[in-house]
Amino acid sequence: MVAPGKLGHCCSWLLVFSLICFVPSAAAYVGLNYGRNGDNLPSPSQAVSLLRNLGMSQVRIYDSDPTVLAAFQGSNIQLVIGLLNSELDDIGASYASASAWVASKILPYVNSTNIFAIGVGNEVLTGFTNASSLLVPAMNNIYNALTANNLQSIKVSSPCSMELLAQSYLPSSGKFSSNYSDIPVLLEFLTRTSSPYMVNVYPWKAYTAQRDAISLDYALFYPNAGVFDSGASYTYTNLFDAQVDAVHAALTKANHSDLVVVVSETGWPTAGDTGEAGASIQNAQTYNANLVKRVMSNTGTPARPGAMLNVFLYELYNENLNVGPASQRNFGLFNPDSTPVYAINFGGSNSGGNGYGYGRRSWCIAKQGISETALQISIDFACGMGNVNCTAIQPNGTCFLPDTRYSHASYAMNQVYVNSFNGTSACNFQGAARITTTDPSYGSCVYPASTISYSGSHMSTRRFSSAQQLYQLFFLLFAIICWAYTGAEL
DSSP states (O other): OOOHHHHHHHHHHHHHHHHHHOOOOOOOEEEEEEOOOOSSOOOHHHHHHHHHHTTOOEEEESSOOHHHHHHHTTSOOEEEEEEOGGGHHHHHHOHHHHHHHHHHHTTTTTTTSOEEEEEESSSHHHHOGGGGGGHHHHHHHHHHHHHHTTOTTSEEEOOEEGGGEEEOSSGGGOEEOTTOTTHHHHHHHHHHTTOOEEEEOOHHHHHHHOTTTSOHHHHTTOOOOOEEETTTTEEESSHHHHHHHHHHHHHHHTTOTTOOEEEEEEOOOSOOOTTOTTOSHHHHHHHHHHHHHHHHTTOBOSSSBTOOOEEEESOSBOOTTOOSSGGGGOOOSBOTTSOBSSOOOSSOOOTTOOSSSSOOOBEEEEOTTOOHHHHHHHHHHHHTSTTOOOGGGSTTSTTOOSOOHHHHHHHHHHHHHHTOSSGGGGSOTTTTEEEESSOOOBTTBOOOOBOOOOOSSSSOOOOOOHHHHHHHHHHHHHHHHHHHHHHTTO
16 A cells, blocks of 8 residues: 555645646737627627637627627637727716626626636727727726626726827837827726737738838738838838837837737728728738738747737628728628638648748649549539538529539639648549649639648647647656655555
8 A cells, every 4th residue: 555645745746846837838829809790690609610610719809798708608719808889988987887797798607708808998099089088997997896706817908099109100119199198097007907908900001091101012921121120220021010019119118018919900801992902802811821920920029029929810700881991891701601701821830831921822723634524523522511612603603604514623622622621632632633823713703712731630729839748748757756656665
């Protein structure tokens, strides 16, 4: 029999070693914004299913609808829950109202839903100025209501606009505008509660407003001459980094350099009105794909090397009821029927890419000289898959003409390719298909492109860091020693 004291002593050390060593390493993440301002969108449960299939671990929602919160229960997706601008008047003026909001919107879900933060309003100081004086009181009331329920670990912030900066070029010159008197008290609240500074960063908006000064390559992370910041001796190779570091500079000048910056929105539209330059599917795919790779590189920004970049892409679906120019209804990664507007890899891998981006856009089409029988088999196989939509090659469809097996097979094969997580291996079809980097679209027939390069069976795979792998080895060795030690006492 093992001596209980010595076994307990050994296992206690094993437990202490585990607690010290097995701390998940911090890592950057790319999340998604999930808005519901549309009359043709999937149900919340269908949206959550899509998010899980994408491997999403971070999602921001814009309200606290019980149907949406219920859909996220048990998903383990970390949520930023929104408090609407229209709710600020009541909650900013009354702690009782804030307490009631927490009791009805947070408490019923806190044990089954992974709630990271409350986003109080959206761009309030620049876009909802009538309630700007109530923003921080509302944040205080929500925080105090959370604390009263021992939920102070839930962060409380408010997504802000880049318009709060009086200057953002050069990045080291970034500073907050004196026109917004509520900025100091907002920053003081965030520092006091250890909450992040949330900011919506849109290089596309800067590009379309200043095309004479900003190149498209600089906005899309393509190779370019860069911008030298003489105030800090950094060279910026993309506009996103420059905008984020302008925020860092502004926080430093306001004596709040300790605040963590979370990019609560960023994205690029796939379509826009006349004058909304650069709004296209190709540019949207390029920006978002290169952004994901940039974030997942874990290299930080020039002013904050090595610091995590935490980013939420805007957005999951195209929302047809969004007001404003056409671009506002065309930021989605997915159409309302859950088909992708374009393909994107959220894992950050880049095998066989072109060296500067996220992997060259590619398509899957039928090889020339394949028999009619083999082409028909490929069509039947592809269109029989549950996640493939072959409506376009049906009579009256946008890709029905030319009515040939080769044309229809090419479209069907490509649909499988862009909807697969298996990368180039999805473009095989018993040797009947091939990859092309020449867009096969024609007229009104659009072939969606892929930038996915996967060999696994899932879009996002959790991996242990090197430190965690080393811990696993030490843990195993230590367990063997412990077993041998206690065995010697038998």
